[in-house]
Amino acid sequence: MTRLISIEFQKLYKNRASKFLILTYFILLSFIALIASIKFDFGTFRLHIAEQGIFNFPFIWHFNTYIASIFKLFLAIVIVSMMANEYSYGTLKQNLIDGISKKEFVLSKFLMVIAFALASTLFIFIMSLLLGYSFSSYTEISIVFSDLDYLLAFFIKLVGFFSFCLFLGILVKRSAFAIGFLLIWTIIESIVSGILRWKIFPNTDIYEKINQFFPLESMSNLIKAPFTRLSAIKNIETTITGEEIARDYGVHFGGVLIVIIWTIIFIYLSYWILKKRDL
Structure with missing residues (x-):
């Protein structure tokens, strides 16, 4: 297993485009910290983003993992490019000639998927701790390390999404097409979701129960948008509607299980395609 990871890292190290995208991805994640410096002044109205509690523990785990997941496309491009390069440069065929089985090849790619997701999760964990201890009003240990299930959801979400991208890279062979x-x-998915919501099951929540099984929707559902948890947004909603709207922001085992199942399906299909394809 160590040998497989070493081979993959060597391929990445020799690819300038991949190194640039990976570096850009982590730089963009670092830009989350710049949100703390955003201020709006409109006459007597002043808004300092950091003062709205976005970096308070434990809310910061929800906020940072949601924002960080927006940038996952950068690593997705790296993953599909890796597969495209395997076909373009003939390294896939050479690896098989050198004794690596197709199962080991897919495993090596999946290990890279896990490595990307793990590195991203660790990066967000460290950055959130630094931002939290710098701006949070609550620094008790019991509060700081509560709601860490958002980090688990972030990791599972990235593994699922990158596995989907790996599958597309193997299926299509070209990064742009993937x-x-x-x-x-x-x-x-958006069109089907709209049809279910507005045409087939209007005025019911049945469409949500069906949507949760779509691959990308299931990944999206792991970490819901956190902005309506902010007191400023809640106050605006209460003023408009006259009551506070109840929402569920939690990470649920059922949602995690759905993404894990899709991840297994994507990895198996990747292996099945590679096994059947004449290289």
């Missing part, structure tokens, strides 16, 4: 297919799949 990313295009990903965008098309996103649009298809």
